[in-house]
Amino acid sequence: MNPFKPSLESLASQHRNFTRRQLFQQAGMGVGGFALASLLNQDAFGNVAGNEGAESVQRRGIHFAPRAKRVIYIHLVGAPSHLDLFDFKPELQKRSGQLCPEKMFEGKQLAFIRSRPSLLGTPKDDKFAFKRCGRSGIEISGLMPNLQTVADELCFIRTLHTEQFNHAPAQLFSLTGFGRFGRPSIGSWVNYGLGSENQNLPGFVVLVTGQVLGAGNSAWGSGFLPTVHQGIELRSQGDPVLYLSNPGGVEPVDRRKVVDSVNQLNRMRLANVGDPEIATRISQYEMAYRMQTSVPELMDIQSESAATHEMYGTEPGKTSFANNCLLARRLVERGVRFVQLFDQGWDHHGSVFDRLPKKCKEVDQPIAALIKDLKQRGLLEDTLVVWSAEFGRTPMGQGTSGSGNETKVGRDHHKEAYTIWMAGGGTKPGTVYGTTDELGYGVAENGVHVHDMNATIMHLLGIDHERLTYRYQGRQFRLTDIHGEVVKGIVA
Numbered sequence: 001m002n003p004f005k006p007s008l009e010s011l012a013s014q015h016r017n018f019t020r021r022q023l024f025q026q027a028g029m030g031v032g033g034f035a036l037a038s039l040l041n042q043d044a045f046g047n048v049a050g051n052e053g054a055e056s057v058q059r060r061g062i063h064f065a066p067r068a069k070r071v072i073y074i075h076l077v078g079a080p081s082h083l084d085l086f087d088f089k090p091e092l093q094k095r096s097g098q099l100c101p102e103k104m105f106e107g108k109q110l111a112f113i114r115s116r117p118s119l120l121g122t123p124k125d126d127k128f129a130f131k132r133c134g135r136s137g138i139e140i141s142g143l144m145p146n147l148q149t150v151a152d153e154l155c156f157i158r159t160l161h162t163e164q165f166n167h168a169p170a171q172l173f174s175l176t177g178f179g180r181f182g183r184p185s186i187g188s189w190v191n192y193g194l195g196s197e198n199q200n201l202p203g204f205v206v207l208v209t210g211q212v213l214g215a216g217n218s219a220w221g222s223g224f225l226p227t228v229h230q231g232i233e234l235r236s237q238g239d240p241v242l243y244l245s246n247p248g249g250v251e252p253v254d255r256r257k258v259v260d261s262v263n264q265l266n267r268m269r270l271a272n273v274g275d276p277e278i279a280t281r282i283s284q285y286e287m288a289y290r291m292q293t294s295v296p297e298l299m300d301i302q303s304e305s306a307a308t309h310e311m312y313g314t315e316p317g318k319t320s321f322a323n324n325c326l327l328a329r330r331l332v333e334r335g336v337r338f339v340q341l342f343d344q345g346w347d348h349h350g351s352v353f354d355r356l357p358k359k360c361k362e363v364d365q366p367i368a369a370l371i372k373d374l375k376q377r378g379l380l381e382d383t384l385v386v387w388s389a390e391f392g393r394t395p396m397g398q399g400t401s402g403s404g405n406e407t408k409v410g411r412d413h414h415k416e417a418y419t420i421w422m423a424g425g426g427t428k429p430g431t432v433y434g435t436t437d438e439l440g441y442g443v444a445e446n447g448v449h450v451h452d453m454n455a456t457i458m459h460l461l462g463i464d465h466e467r468l469t470y471r472y473q474g475r476q477f478r479l480t481d482i483h484g485e486v487v488k489g490i491v492a
Contacts, residue, residue, distance in 0.1 A: 062194070066462030067426020067492070068384040069197070070332045071190065072339045074367065075175070077213040078167065078347030079389040081356055081411050082419035083440045084122045085141045087158050088130040091438040092395050096121030100396045104441050109165045111413040112349060113398055119439065120397035120409060123353050136430030143360040146368035153371055153380070155427040155490050158419045159434030159443045162391050162450045165415045167347070168214035170390035174450055175219050177479045184223035184470075186454055187338040189479045190461060191229040192222075193468045198335030201298070205336050206231040207324040210344025220340055224472040228280040231340060234299070234327070298334060301326050312369040325366035329373050332383055346389065349398055350410040371423050384425025384460055388453075392418020395440045416442045420453070426460045428492045448487055455484035460491065 083089060098119050105116045122128050122141075130139045133151035140148045147154075164170035169179040176183040184192070187204040196203030206220045213219055220231030263282050270278040301309075301323060302316045313322045321343050328339045343363060348355050367387070374380040393411035417436045423429070434446040455465040458479065465484055469476040 062462045063464040063467055064462055066460065067382070068424070068460045069382045070335075070337050070339075071187075071384045071386065071425070071457065071461070072328045072332060072341065072370070073187070073386045074341045074343070074388070075171075075213075075219075076346045076363075076387070076389045077171075077210070077342055077344045079391050079393060079413065079418070080346045080359070081348060081352055081393040082158075083393060083395055083411075084128060084352070084356060085143060085360070086139075086156060086419040086421070087436060087440055088122060088139050088141070089395070089436075089438060089440045092119060092440055093121030093124065095119050095439070101439075104396065104439070109415070110394070111165055113394070113396065113412050117394075117396040117398065119395060120411065125353075127357060128353075134430060138430065138432060141360075143357050144364045146364045150368050150371045150423070152430040153375065153423045154421045155423065155429060156419060156421045156432045157434055157448050157453070157487070157490065158432060158436055159417050159445070159447045160388075160392075160420050160450065160453060161417050161443060161447055162415045165391065165413050167390060167413075168216075170413075170415070171213055171215035171219055174388065174390050175215070176223065177451060177454060177481050181215075181218050182223055183477070184225045184229070184479070185218070185220050185231065186457065186479055187220055187231050187340050188222040188225050188229040189458075189468065190338045190463075192225050192470070193458075193463050194337050194461065196335060196337050201295070201331070201334060201336050202232040203337040204229065204231045204340070205331055205338070206233040206340045206342070207327060208233065208342045208344075209319065209321045209324055210342075213342055213344065219342070224477070225470055226276050226280050228283050231338075234295075298330055299327070301330070308373070311373065313365045321363055322366035322369075325370045329370060329377075329379075332374075332379065333377070348393070348410050349412065350408050352393075352410045374424065380424035382425060384427070384457065385423040386420070386457070387422075388420040389418070391415045414441075417447070422490070426492050427490050431490065433487065433489050446489065449483065451480040451484035452487050455480050456487045456490065459486045 083092070096119055100117055100119050102116070105113075122130075127142050129142045131142060131148060132138070133140050133148040136152050138151045138154065138156065140151055142148075162170055162173055164173045164179045172181065172183070173179040175185050175187075177186075187206075191203035194203070204220070217231075217233070220233070222228075222230035266278055266282045269275075270282070301314060304314075304326065308314075308326070309316070312326045314320065314326050315323065321341070324341050328341060331339045345359055371380065371385060374383050374385070392414040394414040396412070397409040398412045399409060417440070434448060435444045436442065437444045458465040458468065465478060465480045465486075469478045471477075
């Protein structure tokens with residue numbers, strides 16, 4: 001007798017106190033369990049390949065026709081200096097070194113600046129020089145020469161603002177809509193609402209370059225949603241997912257028997273107690289088994305053409321942001337709904353004008369390549385690419401006095417206004433939304449709150465952010481809490 005498949009007799013012998021009704025409740029799962037598992041998997045992972053049309057519109061998260069089917073969300077951990085990349089301020093450059101106006105310091109929340117600082121303009125250096133790019137004429141710093149070539153695909157928001165001014169709370173607020181732990185991430189909400197288009201891969205995948213951000217894996221956690229909706233982190237070395245490979249001597253057919261047997265027991269338990277986490281466990285066992293064949297092929301970027309590797313600047317076998325950008329394209333190409341890229345190293349409290357160019361060089365080429373690659377494959381139209389961070393950087397210098405251009409000067413955290421951009425997925429290409437004041441400190445026109453940005457991302461996916469909710473602790477929760485308006489000015 002197979003030890004992993006207990007008979008009715010053995011079950012009965014283990015539970016002599018069962019009533020006959022209880023025994024048949026358990027035994028019945030042997031007949032209907034596989035059908036239940038199929039339903040659970042459909043519910044947990046959403047539409048699978050080929051399940052389109054009317055059925056897909058009936059998913060719990062589809063409220064109207066989507067402009068985007070999938071998202072690649074790039075989060076620059078630590079927050080790059082948007083003023084030196086995307087929001088050039090001639091007046092700030094002109095007044096660099098002067099004491100900042102009192103209204104920019106008195107009573108303001110600043111993480112490290114303790115005395116009234118000097119203004120800090122972008123250096124008058126050719127490599128920092130802003131250039132009007134493409135037909136749109138959008139200004140982008142010379143630190144991002146490759147991004148300049150795709151300016152007409154980008155939609156900039158220059159007036160994003162947040163409520164948190166320290167890294168971990170701001171990361172949580174940006175990605176979960178709440179400044180403390182416990183809420184689901186945006187990727188988990190999307191996975192909950194839409195699921196994956198590929199039954200062999202998760203709906204939400206995470207790729208990290210460098211150290212994990214301050215908010216930890218809560219930045220891609222499922223919070224109070226069923227854990228099946230959390231992000232799955234893929235690693236660049238060893239097994240892409242821990243324990244993906246079978247132990248030595250274990251053949252795929254043996255693993256299949258183990259999964260079937262364990263899930264049979266889990267289904268019995270689920271029928272008795274109705275715990276949704278057991279349903280998650282069943283689905284995850286099945287997903288893990290299917291991933292054993294799909295993930296190794298996915299991670300094999302060596303199979304890409306030499307021209308593709310040259311375009312991205314990838315180095316197969318190594319960990320790099322460029323490799324992760326190429327993997328992101330391969331993931332969405334295979335039906336993964338939400339891909340999150342985290343890149344560490346943008347927290348420039350000191351030596352910003354030395355460190356920022358180095359980080360830009362790491363990401364400029366692969367991000368521009370990603371946009372071009374998606375477009376040439378016909379994927380950009382319904383793939384939303386997001387460049388974002390937890391906040392921006394101050395127009396005042398940190399650790400400086402006098403001219404404001406000392407080599408060790410940095411920029412502090414800034415929550416009042418900063419720049420992000422989106423591409424594809426139903427956004428208006430080659431546009432800029434919102435204006436900051438002449439010193440780049442605050443919103444002058446068309447401010448956008450983090451909740452507004454998240455509401456807009458959901459809208460582009462066909463989701464009404466007010467209607468995609470989950471009941472927890474007695475009330476309905478949503479990503480945007482009780483706030484958020486769709487930014488119609490960026491929707492094509």
